Amino acid sequence: MSLLEVRHLTKYYDNERFPDDISFIVDEGEIVCLLGPSGCGKTTLLRIIAGLETADAGQVLFAGRDIRDVPVHRRNFGLMFQDYALFPHKNVFENVAFGLRMMHLSRADIEVRVREMLELVGMSGFEQRDVNLLSGGEQQRVALARSLAPRPRLLMLDEPLGSLDRTLRERLMNELRTILKSVGVTALYVTHDQEEAFALADRIVIMNHGRKVQEGTPQEVYQHPATEFVARFLGLTNLLPGKVVGMDGYHVIVETTIGNLRISKSANQQPETRVTVLLRPEAASLIECSPASEHITGTLAECSFRGGYYRLVIRHTSGQHLSFTIPASGVTPPPLGTPVSLLLRSEAISLLAPDVQE
Amino acid sequence: MSRLLSERIKDAKDAIRHLPFALLLPLVFLAVFFFYPLLAIFRLSLAPQGHLDLTALAKLVSTSYYARTLWFTTWQAAVSTLLTVFLALPGAYIFARYRFPGKGLLQALTTIPFVMPTIVVAAAFNALLGPRSHLSLALMSLFGLERPPINLQHTIWIILLAHVFYNYTVVLRIVGGFWANLNPRLEEAARVLGADRWQVFWQVTLPLLTPALIAAALLVFIFCFTSFGVVLILGGPRFATLEVEIYRQTMHLFNLPLAATLSLAQIALTLTMTSVYTRLQARTARPLKLRPRQTTQRQPTTGRERMLVTGNVAFMMGLLLTPLLALAERSLWTGNGYTLTNYGELFINRRGSVFFVPPVEAVRNSLMFAILTVGLALVLGVISAYSLVERRGRLSRWLDPVFMLPLGTSAVTLGFGYIIALDRPPLNLRTSPLLIPLAHTLVAFPFVVRAVLPVLRGIHPHLRESAGVLGASPAQIRREIDLPIVGRALLVGAVFAFTISMGEFGATSLIARPQMPTMPVAIYRFLGQPGALNYGQALAMSTLLMLVCAVGFLGIERFRYGEVGEF
Numbered sequence: 001m002s003l004l005e006v007r008h009l010t011k012y013y014d015n016e017r018f019p020d021d022i023s024f025i026v027d028e029g030e031i032v033c034l035l036g037p038s039g040c041g042k043t044t045l046l047r048i049i050a051g052l053e054t055a056d057a058g059q060v061l062f063a064g065r066d067i068r069d070v071p072v073h074r075r076n077f078g079l080m081f082q083d084y085a086l087f088p089h090k091n092v093f094e095n096v097a098f099g100l101r102m103m104h105l106s107r108a109d110i111e112v113r114v115r116e117m118l119e120l121v122g123m124s125g126f127e128q129r130d131v132n133l134l135s136g137g138e139q140q141r142v143a144l145a146r147s148l149a150p151r152p153r154l155l156m157l158d159e160p161l162g163s164l165d166r167t168l169r170e171r172l173m174n175e176l177r178t179i180l181k182s183v184g185v186t187a188l189y190v191t192h193d194q195e196e197a198f199a200l201a202d203r204i205v206i207m208n209h210g211r212k213v214q215e216g217t218p219q220e221v222y223q224h225p226a227t228e229f230v231a232r233f234l235g236l237t238n239l240l241p242g243k244v245v246g247m248d249g250y251h252v253i254v255e256t257t258i259g260n261l262r263i264s265k266s267a268n269q270q271p272e273t274r275v276t277v278l279l280r281p282e283a284a285s286l287i288e289c290s291p292a293s294e295h296i297t298g299t300l301a302e303c304s305f306r307g308g309y310y311r312l313v314i315r316h317t318s319g320q321h322l323s324f325t326i327p328a329s330g331v332t333p334p335p336l337g338t339p340v341s342l343l344l345r346s347e348a349i350s351l352l353a354p355d356v357q358e
Numbered sequence: 359m360s361r362l363l364s365e366r367i368k369d370a371k372d373a374i375r376h377l378p379f380a381l382l383l384p385l386v387f388l389a390v391f392f393f394y395p396l397l398a399i400f401r402l403s404l405a406p407q408g409h410l411d412l413t414a415l416a417k418l419v420s421t422s423y424y425a426r427t428l429w430f431t432t433w434q435a436a437v438s439t440l441l442t443v444f445l446a447l448p449g450a451y452i453f454a455r456y457r458f459p460g461k462g463l464l465q466a467l468t469t470i471p472f473v474m475p476t477i478v479v480a481a482a483f484n485a486l487l488g489p490r491s492h493l494s495l496a497l498m499s500l501f502g503l504e505r506p507p508i509n510l511q512h513t514i515w516i517i518l519l520a521h522v523f524y525n526y527t528v529v530l531r532i533v534g535g536f537w538a539n540l541n542p543r544l545e546e547a548a549r550v551l552g553a554d555r556w557q558v559f560w561q562v563t564l565p566l567l568t569p570a571l572i573a574a575a576l577l578v579f580i581f582c583f584t585s586f587g588v589v590l591i592l593g594g595p596r597f598a599t600l601e602v603e604i605y606r607q608t609m610h611l612f613n614l615p616l617a618a619t620l621s622l623a624q625i626a627l628t629l630t631m632t633s634v635y636t637r638l639q640a641r642t643a644r645p646l647k648l649r650p651r652q653t654t655q656r657q658p659t660t661g662r663e664r665m666l667v668t669g670n671v672a673f674m675m676g677l678l679l680t681p682l683l684a685l686a687e688r689s690l691w692t693g694n695g696y697t698l699t700n701y702g703e704l705f706i707n708r709r710g711s712v713f714f715v716p717p718v719e720a721v722r723n724s725l726m727f728a729i730l731t732v733g734l735a736l737v738l739g740v741i742s743a744y745s746l747v748e749r750r751g752r753l754s755r756w757l758d759p760v761f762m763l764p765l766g767t768s769a770v771t772l773g774f775g776y777i778i779a780l781d782r783p784p785l786n787l788r789t790s791p792l793l794i795p796l797a798h799t800l801v802a803f804p805f806v807v808r809a810v811l812p813v814l815r816g817i818h819p820h821l822r823e824s825a826g827v828l829g830a831s832p833a834q835i836r837r838e839i840d841l842p843i844v845g846r847a848l849l850v851g852a853v854f855a856f857t858i859s860m861g862e863f864g865a866t867s868l869i870a871r872p873q874m875p876t877m878p879v880a881i882y883r884f885l886g887q888p889g890a891l892n893y894g895q896a897l898a899m900s901t902l903l904m905l906v907c908a909v910g911f912l913g914i915e916r917f918r919y920g921e922v923g924e925f
């Protein structure tokens with residue numbers, strides 16, 4: 001059974017709704033990411049679940065019970081704020097101990113639990129430190145330890161890596177998942193960074209303008225973005241408008257500016273429907289000029305080395321720009337301006353539903 | 359050890375060598391018009407005949423009357439402080455955490471009492487609750503009494519009330535301002551971690567507010583400890599703070615050595631408290647990651663929150679505006695209706711009046727002194743602020759509190775110092791009308807420094823640097839970058855200086871010459887005279903003074919740079 005169930009949650013803000021009719025569930029032990037651009041209502045959603053704000057419509061069910069009337073401090077949830085909100089007048093130990101003291105645990109029990117938590121986040125020996133003098137990464141760890149110490153039934157994290165620099169963020173991203181999984185806590189994680197969501201989540205709920213636009217595992221979301229918005233948000237920019245001109249069994253033929261493409265059918269596409277075609281960046285590989293059916297030609301417009309791969313921008317003969325990544329171990333890209341041929345893999349091409357405009 | 363010492367001496371020499379020439383101006387001013395009079399007080403109290411003589415000091419210690427005065431000064435200040443903090447805390451909370459219609463206006467209005475001259479406050483409470491107030495008159499006629507049934511005049515209650523009235527806004531501003539920038543996530547984090555409302559308050563909010571609370575309380579305590587006009591007029595002959603006692607010893611009993619000794623005690627106590635205050639203020643700078651207010655405030659939504667806001671707003675209006683409105687209303691009342699008689703009388707030179715000139719002359723004097731004060735205070739304040747900004751480090755750390763010293767010294771003490779120091783060669787200003795603006799400047803110029811300094815410090819160095827890189831000379835940088843930004847702060851400082859000068863009573867009451875009274879002095883004399891006409895004129899002139907100060911201060915509120923600016 002699901003541990004947390006959010007049903008049609010809506011809040012009004014100056015005639016707008018953020019969040020707007022959001023529903024999703026979180027299972028016991030699962031890490032669910034709410035992913036969306038800033039201002040899409042994800043933080044508000046988190047605050048409603050925590051009890052810090054009230055919804056104007058909808059329900060939050062926890063273990064099958066509506067928790068509307070349970071005050072914040074009785075919910076036994078954890079919430080890690082983006083700015084951590086460490087108590088500046090308390091040291092590391094006192095910060096982590098705060099929730100335990102509220103539970104009226106004995107001093108000895110508190111001591112044991114705090115040490116356990118600090119060890120978990122790799123901050124043993126920092127007990128007496130002033131939290132104001134810790135680095136961003138250290139504060140983040142203390143905040144995590146503080147949220148986990150009272151064994152919350154649900155841990156919510158609001159952009160916990162948002163204010164850290166890139167390298168630190170990447171390191172902590174992986175560590176955070178390891179810690180959350182080792183504790184086995186059920187977690188709801190808010191972020192606007194798709195990499196973070198992919199690295200951490202068991203399941204992702206993508207939001208835009210207060211509404212849910214897609215839900216699924218990271219792989220599902222990446223391979224089959226539901227709409228153009230999701231594709232763009234995930235950094236997938238090769239979007240071509242097209243028209244269905246024919247179909248055969250499991251495939252449809254779509255006419256686009258770069259020619260007709262054969263794509264596996266994803267829904268019930270009728271001939272003559274307008275569709276959007278997505279070419280994922282890894283869809284192409286450079287080939288020596290040998291004409292084949294599924295290849296496109298153009299000139300190399302940009303090329304940058306990114307470590308494990310090259311990022312290429314191809315100017316198609318039709319004028320359309322397309323960007324791809326190719327493994328650095330393969331063919332070395334020719335100089336800029338050279339005509340190139342690319343082989344497209346059909347499994348990396350998909351059809352998108354148009355964005356619903358209101 | 360000796361190396362250390364020689365290094366220190368070298369440091370000091372360096373500091374002096376780099377002292378800008380212009381800085382001499384405020385330093386000389388302070389030396390002549392602040393330290394020299396203080397020194398005179400020391401001399402008079404400890405060695406009145408030129409050799410060490412501790413009689414006055416011994417008398418101070420041995421006579422229980424003076425011990426009682428000190429005791430009264432202390433306890434009334436303590437009780438006033440506690441009352442003020444207790445009453446203003448809920449107000450500070452709603453100002454810090456909620457947005458509601460009319461908040462900006464209310465904030466400006468609540469500040470008005472603080473800039474009201476003590477004499478106006480005294481007159482206002484007199485008009486509201488005194489024996490001639492509507493309240494008393496109504497009760498007398500209702501029960502057919504000869505005397506008002508409840509007479510708060512000359513009781514401790516009216517003193518406490520006036521002190522709360524005066525200082526409510528100090529707590530509101532300092533604590534509320536600090537609270538508003540406090541990250542509400544901290545309280546939310548505590549709640550999520552299982553703390554109920556009380557636990558959040560005691561464990562998180564209160565400890566975080568403590569520095570601001572102590573700073574505000576100490577400031578209020580200092581203000582009440584040195585309270586003069588309120589105690590002199592509302593307290594009557596039965597009550598005396600040290601300030602009032604110094605005034606009486608000087609003006610009524612001509613016991614200058616004793617007055618000097620009292621001043622000495624006063625200086626020692628206030629300077630101790632001020633230094634504690636400055637130190638605490640520095641400690642308030644806990645790395646709190648303060649938040650912009652937009653993110654910490656919200657509209658009251660639940661019925662309970664609305665009641666809290668409404669209740670506090672009503673309380674503020676009642677406490678802070680009623681006396682002032684009563685003053686204005688009562689000044690128009692002449693027993694059988696509302697007329698402008700009291701105001702008209704101000705222009706008439708009556709025989710047997712307390713003046714030899716029409717009372718309106720006092721208005722002219724006050725304006726003249728205020729304009730002089732503004733000029734002097736601006737020049738000195740800007741030079742001081744610039745020097746403090748341009749040389750950080752040892753000298754600045756040392757000079758900053760020196761410039762603030764006059765704030766910690768009571769006005770009556772200052773006036774007394776002028777009487778005994780500046781009435782003989784080498785500097786005889788006893789009969790000079792300049793004495794008053796000089797005293798006012800001393801009180802006002804620290805405010806100018808406080809208004810300008812944070813703005814100057816707040817100018818991002820990159821602004822000046824990029825102007826320089828773009829080809830602006832130092833003079834051009836001052837004109838193009840500093841002046842436009844500091845301009846408004848200067849205006850704030852100027853208005854501060856103006857209102858301070860208009861309302862200054864403590865020092866002026868000692869040094870003003872009888873034929874050249876200022877408005878506060880005139881009001882005090884009117885209040886001391888019997889008769890409905892004198893009383894009416896006192897209220898009329900108080901109302902005028904109130905309007906001038908209120909307009910000035912509302913102007914400041916408009917020109918203040920965002921939320922920058924220290925009190």
